[in-house]
Every structure is written in structure tokens, then in C-alpha cells.
Amino acid sequence: xxxxxxxxxxxxxxxxxxxPAASDPPLVKWVIIGISLTFFALFLLLPLLAVFVEAxxxxxxxxxxxxVEPDTLSSIRLTLLAAAVAVPLNVIFGIAAAWAVxxxxxxxxxFLITLIDLPFSVSPVIAGLIYVLVFGAQGWLGxxxxxxxxxxxFAVPGIILATIFVTVPFVARELIPLMQAxxxxxxxxxxxxxxxxxxxxxxxxxPNIKWGLLYGVILCNAxxxxxxxxxxxxxxxxxxxxxxxxxxxxxxYNEYQFAAAFAVASLLALLALVTLVLKTFVEWRAGIQAQExxxx
Amino acid sequence: xxxxxxxxxxxxxxxxxxxxxxxxxxxxxxxxxxxxxxxGKTTLLRIIAGLEYATSGSVxxxxxxxxxxHVRERQVGFVFQHYALFRHMTVFDNVxxxxxxxxxxxxxxxxxxxxxxxELLELVQLDWLADRYPSQLSGGQRQRIALAxxxxxxPRVLLLDEPFGALDAKVRKELRRWLRRLxxxxxxxxxxxxxxxxxxVELADRLVLMNRGKVEQVGSVxxxxxxxxxxxxxxxxxxxxxxxxxxxxEELRVGDSILPIPAGVxxxxxxxxxxxxxxxxxxxxxxxxxxxxxxxxxxxRILDVGAVARVELSSLVPQGYVNGQGTAKGGEQFFEVELxxxxxSELNLAAGQPVRLVSSRLQVFEQEAQK
Numbered sequence: 001x002x003x004x005x006x007x008x009x010x011x012x013x014x015x016x017x018x019x020p021a022a023s024d025p026p027l028v029k030w031v032i033i034g035i036s037l038t039f040f041a042l043f044l045l046l047p048l049l050a051v052f053v054e055a056x057x058x059x060x061x062x063x064x065x066x067x068v069e070p071d072t073l074s075s076i077r078l079t080l081l082a083a084a085v086a087v088p089l090n091v092i093f094g095i096a097a098a099w100a101v102x103x104x105x106x107x108x109x110x111f112l113i114t115l116i117d118l119p120f121s122v123s124p125v126i127a128g129l130i131y132v133l134v135f136g137a138q139g140w141l142g143x144x145x146x147x148x149x150x151x152x153x154f155a156v157p158g159i160i161l162a163t164i165f166v167t168v169p170f171v172a173r174e175l176i177p178l179m180q181a182x183x184x185x186x187x188x189x190x191x192x193x194x195x196x197x198x199x200x201x202x203x204x205x206x207p208n209i210k211w212g213l214l215y216g217v218i219l220c221n222a223x224x225x226x227x228x229x230x231x232x233x234x235x236x237x238x239x240x241x242x243x244x245x246x247x248x249x250x251x252x253y254n255e256y257q258f259a260a261a262f263a264v265a266s267l268l269a270l271l272a273l274v275t276l277v278l279k280t281f282v283e284w285r286a287g288i289q290a291q292e293x294x295x296x
Numbered sequence: 297x298x299x300x301x302x303x304x305x306x307x308x309x310x311x312x313x314x315x316x317x318x319x320x321x322x323x324x325x326x327x328x329x330x331x332x333x334x335x336g337k338t339t340l341l342r343i344i345a346g347l348e349y350a351t352s353g354s355v356x357x358x359x360x361x362x363x364x365x366h367v368r369e370r371q372v373g374f375v376f377q378h379y380a381l382f383r384h385m386t387v388f389d390n391v392x393x394x395x396x397x398x399x400x401x402x403x404x405x406x407x408x409x410x411x412x413x414x415e416l417l418e419l420v421q422l423d424w425l426a427d428r429y430p431s432q433l434s435g436g437q438r439q440r441i442a443l444a445x446x447x448x449x450x451p452r453v454l455l456l457d458e459p460f461g462a463l464d465a466k467v468r469k470e471l472r473r474w475l476r477r478l479x480x481x482x483x484x485x486x487x488x489x490x491x492x493x494x495x496x497v498e499l500a501d502r503l504v505l506m507n508r509g510k511v512e513q514v515g516s517v518x519x520x521x522x523x524x525x526x527x528x529x530x531x532x533x534x535x536x537x538x539x540x541x542x543x544x545x546e547e548l549r550v551g552d553s554i555l556p557i558p559a560g561v562x563x564x565x566x567x568x569x570x571x572x573x574x575x576x577x578x579x580x581x582x583x584x585x586x587x588x589x590x591x592x593x594x595x596x597r598i599l600d601v602g603a604v605a606r607v608e609l610s611s612l613v614p615q616g617y618v619n620g621q622g623t624a625k626g627g628e629q630f631f632e633v634e635l636x637x638x639x640x641s642e643l644n645l646a647a648g649q650p651v652r653l654v655s656s657r658l659q660v661f662e663q664e665a666q667k
Contacts, residue, residue, distance in 0.1 A: 185380035188347055191367050192374040193394035193449055203393070207384040 051269045054262035066260035067267070074240045075248035076267070078159065082231075082244060083224040086163040090220050091213070094171025098209075101172075102179035103187070116172050119165055127165045128233025131158055154236030159244060162230040167220045174216035178209055211286035218282065222275040226268060297358045297452040297485050298323045299344060304353035306339055306509075313339045315509040316353070321453075324483045326476070328490055328500035332532070336509040337489045338457055344487065345455050346370045358452065373451030373484075377458040379438040381430035387441050388426040391416055394449035416444040419478070436467040443475075447482075456488035460495065472499055493533050497521075505529050527661045530572050537578055537631045537653075539571045539591065548658070554588045561658050568663040575634040577657040580607065582643055590652025593631055595645050605640040607633045609653070 017023050024032075056063055066072060097116060101109060119127065133139045135152035145152060152158045186208065190200040206213075228246040235242045237251065245268055252261035299321040306314040314336045321327050329337040342348040344355055346367030354363040362370055381390050395409045404412070417423040420440040430438055439459060446454060459475070460468040476499050479486055490496050496503055496517075503520050505512040505528075513525040524530040531538075541550035543563045548555040548571055555571070557563055563571075581590050593611040609631040631653060635643075645651070 185376050185378060186382055189374070189376060189380040189382070189445075190393070190397075192345060192347070192372060193397060193445070194368045195393070195397040196368070199397050203397075204382055207382075 048269055051262055051265050054258060055266040057262075058259045062259050063263045063266075066257075066263035069260070071240045071243070072248060072260070072264055075243045075245050075264070078156065078243065079225050079245045081156070082160050082163045083221055085160050086167050086224045087217060087221050089164055090167050090171050091217060093168065094175055094216060094220075095209075095213070097172040098175030098179050099205075101176050102182075103184055113176070116169050119168050124162075124166055124227065124229030125233055128162050128230040131161055131165070131230075131234050135161075153234050154238065154242060156242065158234035159231050159242060162234045163224050163227055166227050166230050167223050170220035170223065171213065171216035174212050174219075175209055178212040182208055211282055215279065215282045215286065218275055218278050222272065225271055299453055299485060299487070300356040301340070301344065302354045302356065304340065304343060304350045304355070306336070306343065306348070306351050312509050314343075314350070317506075317509070317511055319504060319511060319514065321485060321487060323485050325501040326479045326486045326488070326499060327502045327504060328488055328496035329504050329506060330490055330493060330496040330532070331506035331512075333491055335506045337491075337506050340506075341455050341457055341487060341489050344453075345372050345374050347374070371449065371452045373446030373449065373454040375439070375442050375446050375454070375456040375459050377461050379430070379435075379442045379462075381438055381442055381445070383430050385429075386426065387417070387422070387428050387430070387433070388413055390430070390441060391445045391448050394445065413448065416448055419447070420444045434467075435463045436471055439463065439471065440474075443478075447484075451484070454484050454486040456486065458489050458491070460492075461490075468495070475499065497533075505532060507532075524659065527570060527572065530659055530661075535575050535632055537573045537575065537633075537655075538629075539573075539655075539658075541569065541571065543567050543569055543660075548660075550591050552588060553591050553652070555591060555655060555658075556589065557660070558655065558657055561660055563660045564662070569660050570663065571655075571658045571660045573655040573658055575606065575632040576604075577655055578631065578633045579654050579656060580609075580633055580635070580643060580645070581652040581654060582645070582649075590654045591631075593651060593653050595647050595649045595651060597647065598640070598645060600637060600640060603637065604634050605637050607635070607640070607645065609633065609651070 023029075097112065100106070101113060132153050134141055135145060135158065136142050137146065137153075139153075150157075152161065186204050187200055190204045195203065225244075226246060227244075228250075231244055232247055232250075235244070235247055237243060237247060239251070243251065245264055249261050249264045249268070252258075252264065299319075301317060301319050304314050304317045305312070317336075317340060329340060331337045339348060343350045346355075346362075346365065350363070354361050356362065357365075357370065357372075382393065385393070391413045392409055395404060395412065398404075414423060414426075417426055420443060422437060422440055422444070425433060425437065425441070430441070433441065443456075443459075460471055463471065472495060488499070500517065502514065502516055504514050505520065507528050513520055513529045515523075520529065521533060524533065530536060539548065539550050539555060541548045541555070543549075543557070543565050545565055546557055548557055548563070548569070557571075563569060591611065593609040595607060596610050597608040599606040599608070611629050611631070633653070
């Protein structure tokens with residue numbers, strides 16, 4: 001997961017290749033490359049293409065009509081809102097958790113690390129169910145919420161909560177190994193030189209983790225917008241109100257509105273492509289930062 | 297500015313890193329905290345800086361109790377072993393950092409900051425590197441920049457944590473000399489941590505020897521060398537040969553052999569002692585004519601390089617005299633003798649040859665004093 005770890009192996013592979021003693025015979029090399037490329041083309045590229053082909057099957061105008069349809073627009077708005085709340089919260093939580101883990105020693109540290117991973121190991125459906133159990137009408141806090149006229153489940157707050165739950169690990173997981181590797185020296189140096197806690201964070205910590213942070217944010221955002229399972233449980237599928245884009249795609253599809261379903265799906269696919277490009281760029285940048293030549 | 301530490305203790309869980317350490321560092325001196333790794337010297341330095349809190353005791357800077365002063369208000373300069381330069385800032389910005397983060401009221405104008413940084417870079421003779429990044433510098437250059445950065449805030453004391461630990465031998469020697477000259481120019485009270493006794497001796501006005509969280513001895517370099525307070529100090533300051541035995545009159549009985557105690561060495565008759573001699577204080581007797589004078593040993597290796605030759609010897613120690621340092625498991629003990637090449641050729645030694653060792657100078661410690 002760590003952004004820096006992605007960048008280094010390429011350089012090593014190149015060195016490996018250049019050595020005649022270590023490289024595989026060309027036939028082996030091309031067969032392996034051929035197999036993986038065919039596989040990816042068949043299982044990844046083709047479906048992606050299919051999404052766009054299907055979306056534009058009835059022409060550009062039908063596509064546009066499907067996108068500007070009020071329910072679709074409302075689902076786009078909701079998805080953007082959920083991401084806009086979940087991502088910043090995750091950035092704050094992620095930095096705080098990574099800081100706590102990497103720069104401090106305390107009891108229960110290992111427990112915290114395990115807890116951060118929980119959303120990865122638990123099925124998103126269960127994540128959704130947890131919120132229904134806690135905030136639902138029959139749930140623990142249900143009566144109290146009902147009394148105060150607060151709606152969480154089957155409403156926007158529930159969707160945001162579910163989104164936060166499934167995206168919790170992204171930023172923290174990215175930053176913990178990075179900050180652990182960097183140690184505390186630079187921050188201590190800043191403190192000794194008289195920097196306030198905020199100056200230290202802004203001028204020393206943040207620049208050192210910025211690429212890792214950005215990488216985490218991109219992945220977190222992609223997941224926040226694409227999440228289906230957890231959100232589906234707490235949403236209630238109220239059209240125009242509690243449908244996010246992935247949920248809306250499903251509804252349209254179930255109603256045999258294939259062109260419209262694929263049109264919305266194409267928007268999500270587009271988001272995925274943008275995410276990939278950004279991710280590659282950030283990896284490349286972080287790689288440059290990590291590989292800066294160490295003078296003897 | 298003077299530094300005092302009073303009854304400083306520091307524990308990490310059940311591990312005692314510092315055990316009621318009390319020390320005085322007079323103004324303007326360059327003091328070395330010397331000891332093996334894990335002896336608590338770096339912890340003490342970090343407590344003085346405020347980067348670590350003492351479990352008990354107080355740090356007094358310039359006569360004022362600074363134990364509760366935050367690190368950023370202590371006005372200390374700290375140089376880290378691994379430099380800790382800000383990697384995303386240029387050399388210039390690194391040095392300017394301390395000046396730029398001052399609260400608005402105390403901050404100098406940018407023009408003045410620029411002038412001062414330039415001066416500092418000239419002081420460490422690296423003004424031509426101002427626009428580089430730390431990753432583009434060599435280790436020695438980085439350490440000099442780290443020093444310039446620490447000096448920028450005009451610290452009242454300078455604390456250096458193993459400043460040359462990460463450098464290769466040649467650069468280390470250069471930097472030592474350079475740091476000593478810098479200290480003579482600036483006269484800022486400085487404290488540095490090292491485990492290298494050569495470094496401590498070459499650089500420092502005073503030595504503080506530490507072992508297992510305690511101060512073993514404090515004094516000028518000459519004092520500590522001439523009168524080591526404990527066996528630890530003696531053995532830490534250089535190569536040693538060790539003899540465990542029993543004092544009888546003017547002699548030290550080591551097993552079945554006798555080691556005459558040189559005149560002027562204080563030793564109470566009837567006590568069990570350990571006696572130490574430096575390699576150059578031992579003499580090799582080739583024709584001992586079977587008498588009990590001298591400790592028997594066998595020549596194992598002769599190193600004839602440069603002006604001083606070294607001879608390595610070993611001997612089998614009788615059971616019961618085997619202990620701790622310098623003694624291998626099977627009861628084998630090792631000795632090292634330094635002598636002039638001329639003397640070596642006169643002796644005409646060969647590997648495997650049995651000889652006896654006597655000492656021209658002994659440092660005797662009674663057994664109780666040894667831990």
C-alpha cells in the first residue's frame with residue numbers, strides 16, 4: 001500500500017534485467033507478458049470499453065438526457081456530498097492516527113492499528129448493518145433519535161456514516177509506514193529551533209508526508225464515491241433522496257433502462273480513470289522524492 | 297552559560313537509564329559525555345535539551361531551574377547524530393528556519409535574516425551550497441549545515457549527540473579539528489556525546505565518563521588519564537592488560553607467578569586486587585630462567601607496522617583466576633604489548649615462544665571497587 005514502496009521495485013527490475021546472468025530467456029519473458037496482458041484486456045479493459053459503448057448506444061443525446069435526469073443529478077449530488085464529508089474527515093483522522101502510531105508509544109497501540117484495518121476485513125454489508133442496528137428505528141439509539149426527530153438510517157447522515165466507515169483505513173494506512181520510516185528527528189529539530197507545534201506540523205511534517213497523504217486521499221475518494229454495499233444497506237433506496245450513483249446505476253438497471261444505467265456507470269468509470277491517472281502521477285512524484293540520490 | 301543537573305534519574309519501564317546523576321558544566325567549556333552505548337549519555341543530553349523528561353531531578357540553566365521550561369524556550373542548540381536536516385528545504389532555508397519561526401515581535405526582517413544566514417554559512421565554510429538540498433550534500437557537509445542551523449538561533453548552550461558517529465574515519469578527524477577551532481572562536485558552552493575515547497580526548501576540555509546510568513568520573517583529560525577512578529574508566533580509555541591477584545608486600549601474586557609492584561603504586565598488602573597495565577607499560581622477558589617473576593604467556597602474533605610494534609600474547613590462567621574481561625572461556629587470557637620496533641628486533645621473538653611479562657607501571661584497584 002505504501003506509496004514509496006510502489007516506486008522502488010521498478011529500478012530494481014531494470015537492474016535485474018540488464019544482467020545476463022539473472023534475466024529469463026526471451027521466450028519466457030514474452031509468454032508471461034502475453035498471458036498477463038491478454039488476461040487484463042479480457043477481464044478489465046473489455047468491460048470498461050463495454051460500459052462506454054453501452055452508454056452511447058442510443059446516441060449522445062440519450063446519454064445526456066440520462067445524465068441530466070433529476071434523479072440522476074440528485075444521486076451525483078449525494079455522492080459528491082458523501083465524499084466531500086468523508087474524505088476531509090478521513091484526512092484528519094488518518095493524520096491523527098498515523099501521528100499517534102508513528103510518533104508516540106502508548107498502551108493499546110497495536111489494538112489501534114488492528115482497529116484501523118477493521119473496515120478492510122469486514123464485509124461492507126455488515127458495516128451497513130451495524131449502523132442500522134445502532135441508529136435504526138429498532139436499534140439502540142432508535143427511540144432517542146425518533147424522539148428528537150433525527151433521521152440517520154435511510155437518510156443522508158447514514159450514507160455519510162457508512163461511507164466514512166468503509167474509507168477509514170486509506171489515509172492512515174498510507175501514512176503510518178511513511179511516518180514510521182521518517183522518525184521524529186526532524187520534528188524534534190524544529191522544536192529545539194523554537195517552532196510552535198503548528199509551525200512544526202505545517203513546515204516540517206506536512207511537506208514530508210504530502211505525497212503519501214495525497215495518494216491516500218485519492219484512493220479514499222475513489223472508494224467513497226464507488227462504495228455500494230454498506231451504503232446500500234443504510235440508504236433505503238429513496239429515489240432522488242438517498243440514492244448515490246452506484247445505487248442509482250443498480251436501480252436503473254433493474255428497471256431495464258440499460259442506456260441510462262450505463263450512462264451513469266460511465267461517469268463512475270470516468271472517475272476511476274481519473275483516479276488512476278492521478279495515482280500514477282503521485283506514485284511517480286513520490287518515487288522521485290524517495291529516490292533522490294543519497295550523497296555518500 | 298552554565299549547565300547544572302541535579303539528581304537526574306530516568307527510567308524506561310524497569311530499565312534505569314540514569315541513576316541520580318549530578319553534574320556541573322562550567323561556562324564556555326567543551327565537555328564530552330563519554331561511555332559505552334546504552335550508558336545513558338544520550339538520554340542525559342536529551343533531558344538537558346528538553347526533548348526528554350527526567351523521572352526526577354532538575355536541570356538548571358544559568359542558575360535558573362529549567363526543568364519545566366518547554367524545549368522551544370530553552371534556547372539550546374541541538375545537533376542530531378543523523379543531522380535531521382529538513383529534507384524538503386534548501387540549505388539556506390534550513391539554516392534560516394530558527395530565525396523565521398520566531399514570534400512576530402522578535403523576528404528579524406527578512407533582509408537581516410538573509411545576512412545572518414549568509415554569515416553562518418560562511419562560518420561553516422559552505423556558503424556555496426546555499427541552494428542545494430540536504431540529499432545533495434555529503435555527510436560531513438550535512439553535519440556542518442546542521443551545526444550552522446543550531447547556531448542560527450544564538451543558543452546559550454550547544455548540545456551535540458554523537459556528532460561524527462555517522463561519518464567515515466577521515467572526515468571525522470577533519471571535522472573534529474574544525475569543531476574544536478570553531479569552539480575556540482565562539483566559546484559557547486558545549487556538550488557532546490560520544491563513545492569514542494579518541495574523539496573525546498582530542499576535542500574536549502573535560503570528560504564525563506558514564507557507565508550504566510551513573511557518572512564514573514569527571515575531570516580534565518589529563519586528570520582522568522593519570523588517575524582513573526574506577527576499573528571501568530581505566531579500561532574504557534584505552535587497551536588494557538588485566539591481572540587478578542593478591543597483594544603480598546611489594547609483590548602481586550598472580551597464580552603461581554609474581555608480578556613486582558613498581559615503586560609509587562599504592563597497594564595494601566593482603567588484599568585481593570585487579571591490576572591494569574597499558575600495552576606500552578608491559579615488558580617482555582625472554583630469558584626468565586625458570587623463576588616465578590613475571591606472568592607466563594605465549595606469543596601468538598607479532599604486528600610490526602609503523603614506529604610502534606604490537607605483540608599479542610595469550611596465557612592459560614589457572615582455574616579460580618578466571619574472571620570477566622580479557623579472559624576467554626577455557627581459561628585463556630590475552631595480553632597486548634606495545635614496544636618500539638628496535639626493541640622488538642632485539643628481543644627476536646617468534647610466534648609460539650613462551651615468555652614472561654612484567655610491568656613498569658600498574659594501576660591497582662581493590663576487588664570491592666570492581667563491579
